[in-house]
Amino acid sequence: MNEAVSSERAPFDALFARLGRDEPAQLGYERLRQRLIQFFRLHMPPEAEDLADLALDRLARRLHEGVAVDHPQRYALGVARLILLEARTRLARQHLAEQDPTWTDAPDAADAVHLEAAIAALNGCLEQLGERARALILAYYTADGAQRIRTRQRLAGEFGSSLNALRNRALRLRETLERCVREQLETVEQFT
C-alpha cells in the first residue's frame, strides 16, 4: 500500500477501532459526525460540516498518538469547543462580517419568482411520494404552536407509531423532499 495513503488512514483506523468497541464502527462514526455538525450549526452554521470533519480528524490523530480516551464522544465535544474558539479568533482577525451581506429579509421580485418555482417543484416532488407519506408530511409540518404538538400526537396514534419513531420518519421524508426541491430548482436555474 502507498505509504502516504497508509499514514493518512492510520489515525482513522484508530478512531474506527475505538468507536467500534461499543457498536458498529461506521454507525458510531456517523452518529458522532452528526452530533458535531449539530454542535457547530449552533455556532457557525456555514462552516458546520467542515469544522465537524476537522474535529473528527483531530480526534483520530489523538487516538493514533496513543492518547487514552475513555469517552470519545465527550472528548470530541472538548475538541469541538477548542476548534470553535480558534474559528472565532480567526474570524475576528479577518474582520469578516458574521452575516452574509447579501442576505436580506426584505422581499423582492426575485424572492417572489423563486417562491413560485419552489412551490411548483414541491408539488412535483410531493407527487413522487406515496399518498400516505404525502399526507403525513403535510399534516406533520403545517400545524403550529400548541396545535402542532396535538397534531403530531394524533398522527403517531393514526400511524401506530411512537412519537420518536414518527419524528424520525417525518424528518427523513422532509429531507428527501428538500433534496428533491433543491435539485429541481438547481435544474431550473441552469436553464434560466
Next chain:
Amino acid sequence: MTIPDTDILRRWLLHQLSPMQTEALEARLFDDDATQDGSFTAALREAEHDLVDDYASGRLDADERAAVERHLLRSAADRSRLAFARALAKNALAAAHPAQRASGRRHAVATPQTRRIRRRRVVVGAALAASFALALLVLSGIQPGPRVTTPYSTVTTSTAAQTITLLASAQRGANEQEIRIARGAQQIRLQAEVAQPHSGERYALRIAADAQTVFAAADLPLRQTGPYSYIEVTLPVNQLGSGARQVSVQSQGSPAAEFVWNLRATLDP
C-alpha cells in the same frame, strides 16, 4: 434521560439560554444515554425545522425573526431550506382553502383618506386575507370556524376571533367601507399592512370614533407573512363597537409616515 422540551430546544437554537444551560445541553448532545437512539438530535433537528417553518409563515415576532436570520439562515443551503419552508406553507394554505382561491367572491374595499402621505384601501379578499387570517388563527390555536361570506365581511371567523386585514394598495376614493362583525365573534384581530417596513422599527396603532380614541396600542413589532409586513392587535368586539371608525398606523421612528383607513363597523344581529 429525557429530551429537553421544545421551548428549551428553540431557545437553545436562538441562543437565548444562559451559558451554563447551553454548556449543559451541549454535553447532553454528546452523551450516549441521551442520544443513543438518536432521539435528542432528531428532536433538535425538528425544533430547527419548526423555527424555519414559523419564520416562513410569519409566526415569529421581530426579535425571533432577527434571531432566526442571525443563527439559522446564514448559508446558501439555509436559503434553500427557507424556500422549501415557504413553499410548504403556501401548499398548506392552498390545501386548506381551495374554494377560496377559485371563488372570486366580492370583497369589501375600504378607501381610506390620508391626511398627508397616501390613501389606503381595505381589501378583504379570498386568498390574501386567508393567508393572513389562517396563519394567525392556527398560530393562536383557534380552529377556523364557519366562514362568513357576506359582501363586506372578513374571510374567516372562529367562535372566538374575527380577523380584519387592512392592505396597502392603490388609491380608489374616499368612501368608507362597511365591515360586518359576525355574530358570536368576541374579539377582533386587526392586521394592518405596512408598505415600506424597516427592520426593527416599532409602530403605534389608534382606532378613533369621531376623533375620540376607542383603542390604542404602541410599540408593536413588525410581522411577516410571505412578502407582506404588517402589525397586529387584538381587541374586544365591544371595544371596537359599531359605527364610523378611523384606523391609523404610525411608525414610532418616523412619525411622518402615517397610514389611515376609514371603516364603518356593523354588528350582525
